[in-house]
Each structure stands twice: as structure tokens, then as C-alpha cells.
Amino acid sequence: MKRHTLTLISLFVATILSAQLKSDPQAIAVIDNASSKINKATYYTSIKMSVKEPENNKITEQNMDLRLAGNKFYIKSKDMEIFFNGTTQWVYFPELNEVTITNPTTKELQEISPMAIVKNYKNRYKVIFEQELNTPKQHAIALIPNDKSEDVFRVRIFINKSTNEISKIESAYRNGQRITLNIGSYKTISSGTDTFSFNTKKYPNISVNDLR
Template sequence: MIFKRIAVFTILFSVVISAAKAQNDPKAKAILDGVSKKYKSFSAIKSDFSYVLDNPQENIKSYKQSGMILASPKTNKFHLTIYSGSGATKSVEQEIISDGKTQWTYEKKDNEVQINDADNSSQSLNPAQVFTIYEKGYKYLFTGEVRQQGQVYQQIDLTPVDSKKPFFKVRLLISKAQNRIYSASIYDKNGSRYTYILSSPATNYTGSDSVFGFNKKNYPGAEVVDLR
């Protein structure tokens, strides 16, 4: 369920894509370029987030979770932590780690780690790419400003040039005052909507790169299943 579970935070040349660029909105591009420039100045990006799933087919409405993301858009690496509970009862439910080549998924309830090849295909989405999502293969359009909880956000809709992608739209809300991504909503072709809200401003992570790799010592007793 997370990032579909992960197929949601490539996004981010063919003649088709080059032609599509002429249809892009200059105002949207100016906003996105500013955001992208900010994030690209970071060594890596760290942020808390909340996740909301709406899936009418499975009668799921506003299913919520929280988590923390570390992402390196330049290297396609990420470390995603999903929590259950809140406050004093909050604990790690799932971790998804990728060094750009290999992906490790830890499920606490099963005390199991699954190893897969990282999916870097054009059909996938991953958390590292949400910060530069528009740069390849998307048309984008500024659709106005919205106000939520006293804040003004610039709304931009992205549509993939490739019709084979499993989603048809990504809607970004960008803080006008802080020039940062506030939320990204992915609209799936099956009717589901996945919304990721960056609940804290993304900061520059300058810690060890080892956070983007798997260390079995951190998961005592866990069964490791290699599915490659």
C-alpha cells in the first residue's frame, strides 16, 4: 500500500517528449525550476511526511500513516520509514531502502527483509524522484492558488506523456512563501489517490551515505529473503 507501496513519491528523449515541452505552462515551469534548484543544492533531502490513501474499489477512505524520508535525487537513493501509532506508541512498521541498484523492504510484523532489484524503469515512481518529478516526460500546468490553514499554495498538475504509466495525474501543492513542495497527490487509473504531505520542511541531510544501504545488524533475528 505504501508508494504503491513505493510506486508513488520517474518521473523525476524522444521526439514525443520534446514536442510535449511546447505545451508546458511557463508559469508552472518557473515555479518548478525554483523548487528544483533549491532541492538540488542539498546533498540529500530529509523530511517527515504523512500519507493518505483513498481507494474506492476497496472501500478505503482517508487511510493515514506517517513516516520519514531521506532521499538523494542525484543518485536515486532513498530510505523510507513508515510508522504505526503516534506519540509515545509510535513504532516502525516498515522500512524501504534503496541504494539505486538494490531495494530492501523490512516488514516488522513478519520480522522479514525482502531483497529486490531497484526498479529504475520509466514506469515506476520512487520517493527520491518526487523532488524533481517534472523534469522528464511530463506536461505541467499551473492551475491556480489554493489556501489551506492560512497558507497559500501554488497548484500544478503534471500529466505523463507516456500513456502506459499506471497513473494519469500528479498534483503538486507548492508553498508560495517557502518555495517548497507541500504535497504530491498521485491519481491512479484504478481510481485510487495517494497523497503525500511533507509535514516538515525538507532539510539538507549531510549524514553518512550508509543510511541508503542495508545493515543486517539493525534487524536482529529478521529473516532475509532474496527475491532477485
């Protein structure tokens, strides 16, 4: 996923607003409740990702499967599978029979897992309600980075009021790129310890790039 941003006017307005705003404790509580739910069980959901490029406004879409358990996750798309067991990440490309192994930073995780930002937002973002986008059925919350050098200048999180489930995440980048994740309903599933880890022994002749 590449990353970019908006027009100078939008950026100027967003910068001024983020300097003036303070985090809303009630908005923080809503995000914490959503994060807490993820920690209580293992969930499966589907994600539809839309990426709008700034150069030509072209929109590309991709469907993914996501399994979550606390800070662990497994993502499967058409081209790759990503495993994260809480410490180590494996990115596997089936067509190449190749896997890259890393111990990602918190920031790197937020670029990969749509839920990582919900779990690691404190101290990095101002958190406020977007009142004009709130509805009787969902909360709309904006995360605005404290660090103006961040590639992303705003993240919007939409949370179902009755289920405390995240239904959509919108990220706006400083180069004009927009990424929208539409998240399906959550299903509780059982999972073994190997759900979030990758076993290279199961893949004969696999090419391993260990960058830890």
C-alpha cells in the first residue's frame, strides 16, 4: 500500500485544526471499547479495500480475509498471505513460493493491519468525533496525527453503536491518496496456535528472506 495526501488548502486547514483540537475522552472510550472487543475472542471478517490514486483519480479495489485475536492477525488477499503472531511477521507470496520474515515496528504494523491503528493510537493522534458524520447507528471518529511529518494526515474510523464493531476505516495521505477499508460483519471462530504463524517446513523449496 503506497501512501500520499491532499491539496495544499486541505492540508493547511487540517494542520490548523489539529493544532487547536484536544482529544475527546468520549471518543477515546468508544475506540477503546472497540479494541477491547477484539481482545476477547478470535474473529473472522472480510474486507473490501478501495485505493484512490491522486494522479488520475483511478480507484482500484481488492478483497481480503482477516482473522484477528488480540494483537495477532492473519490477512489473505489474491496475491499474498500475511501472518503476525504478536512479534514476528511473515509475508508469503504463493506464486513465487517466497516468504519474507520481519519483526515489524508499531508504525509498520499500522500500515499493514487495519486494526493495528486502533490498538496503538494513543500518544500519536488527537482523537475527536466527526459530528457531521455521526448517525444514529454509527460513531464517526477522526484520528489526527500529532506529528505533522506523518504520511497520513487523517484517519476516520466508523464504529457500529450497537455492536462496538469497526465497520469502516478511511485514511487520507499527504500526497492525495485515499484508502478506504469496508469491513464486513464479525464472526467468532476457533483457531489454533498456527493460525497466526507461518511454518516454512510445510512449503518445499520455499525461498526465505529473513530480515529480523
